[in-house]
Amino acid sequence: MSKKKVLIPISDPHFSLQVLPHLQNFLNPKESELVLLHVEKEPQTIHIDRPLMDPVDIFRDEAEYAFRVNFADEMKPVADQLQSQGFDVTTDVLFGKPAHAIEEHLENAPVDMVAIATHGRTGFDKLMSGSVTEHILHHTHIPVLIFHPSPDDKAT
Numbered sequence: 001m002s003k004k005k006v007l008i009p010i011s012d013p014h015f016s017l018q019v020l021p022h023l024q025n026f027l028n029p030k031e032s033e034l035v036l037l038h039v040e041k042e043p044q045t046i047h048i049d050r051p052l053m054d055p056v057d058i059f060r061d062e063a064e065y066a067f068r069v070n071f072a073d074e075m076k077p078v079a080d081q082l083q084s085q086g087f088d089v090t091t092d093v094l095f096g097k098p099a100h101a102i103e104e105h106l107e108n109a110p111v112d113m114v115a116i117a118t119h120g121r122t123g124f125d126k127l128m129s130g131s132v133t134e135h136i137l138h139h140t141h142i143p144v145l146i147f148h149p150s151p152d153d154k155a156t
Contacts, residue, residue: 029086
């Protein structure tokens with residue numbers, strides 16, 4: 001039996017991870033794989049040329065690797081806790097604009113559900129920052145669990 005794969009987009013971990021306790025209430029850990037996914041801006045090649053130093057180029061693939069390692073390290077305590085409960089947990093980092101990167105991932109990867117925390121922005125705030133949640137809702141055909149944390153909710 002294959003496990004149900006749940007994608008959890010992570011922007012700000014303290015905010016985004018607040019969806020986890022609600023997910024844990026109705027998912028069977030033995031039947032679920034959680035994918036903690038973060039989207040970064042496209043990294044650029046960086047050239048450092050300073051006096052008294054040899055010039056150094058940091059290439060895109062090195063930057064992408066560093067982002068993936070750093071995110072995995074940051075999520076390790078969360079992943080460890082979830083794994084101790086029986087969940088399979090993976091982390092991944094995509095690059096680009098969050099809404100479009102997540103949409104493309106959903107088109108190309110077997111995902112059964114998206115669980116996302118939302119700020120619930122409206123009006124001018126929504127116009128300026130966009131809504132990843134709304135984009136996902138309009139561009140996917142899989143179930144989406146949306147959680148709007150109250151100020152009293154705490155991340156795990």
